[in-house]
């Protein structure tokens with residue numbers, strides 16, 4: 398049974414927006430301890446799937462199960478508390494804050510120190526602040542950014558900002574990390590470095606679901622993948638096999654006959 402060994406299972410998930418099905422009955426499995434790619438042409442429904450898993454949207458039908466919990470009716474903060482964290486397609490750092498402070502905000506979400514304790518400077522708050530700082534420094538080190546801890550986020554390169562976002566997402570100590578196009582806008586060596594980081598995180602016990610357009614990165618760094626088109630499942634399994642699948646090739650590049658016809662018209 399496919400569900401055994403899966404940390405995350407989407408079962409016949411549907412999401413419609415005003416009659417348009419962005420996701421049209423998707424079933425997908427993410428194995429515990431794997432790097433799983435979520436791929437498909439533009440508009441296939443990948444970001445909508447991430448938004449459904451994190452509770453930003455609720456499915457119109459179907460179920461999403463994570464580590465024994467049913468997510469489909471849960472609020473985003475409750476889903477986050479089950480151990481799911483994410484980054485966004487576009488960098489979303491706070492301007493005017495250092496790299497370290499950005500990551501500390503992710504860690505605070507987990508510690509839950511009351512605002513009153515912080516305002517009043519109670520011992521619990523200052524001890525929480527010290528341990529949060531230590532944890533954030535450790536996370537910056539994990540993403541090879543400790544040397545930039547005191548820099549303002551806006552002074553960092555795009556690739557560095559993406560690493561800070563990953564560190565911030567790790568602050569809540571998730572079991573599942575969702576990365577929405579983590580290498581978008583990066584050059585080849587920056588993208589490869591993110592691939593290696595993702596492997597290190599997996600080897601440390603994390604499960605990663607990543608939306609990725611770069612196929613060579615998917616084959617090099619994903620253990621498995623789900624291919625979507627028009628909100629539906631096109632293929633699932635080993636990345637090389639999925640990408641070679643004629644239906645996947647057609648979704649990305651069109652039918653060979655179409656290409657020949659277009660060529661003939663030129």
Ligand SMILES: Nc1ncnc2c1ncn2[C@@H]1O[C@H](COP(=O)(O)OP(=O)(O)OP(=O)(O)O)[C@@H](O)[C@H]1O
Pocket residue numbers: 414418419437438439440441442443444445446
């Ligand atoms: N909030 C929304 N309201 C209406 N339609 C939406 C909404 N969000 C997504 N859609 C539509 O759902 C479809 C899937 O969009 P989605 O962003 O999930 O695709 P994607 O695979 O992530 O695309 P890309 O690779 O370009 O980021 C698109 O047709 C999009 O216009």
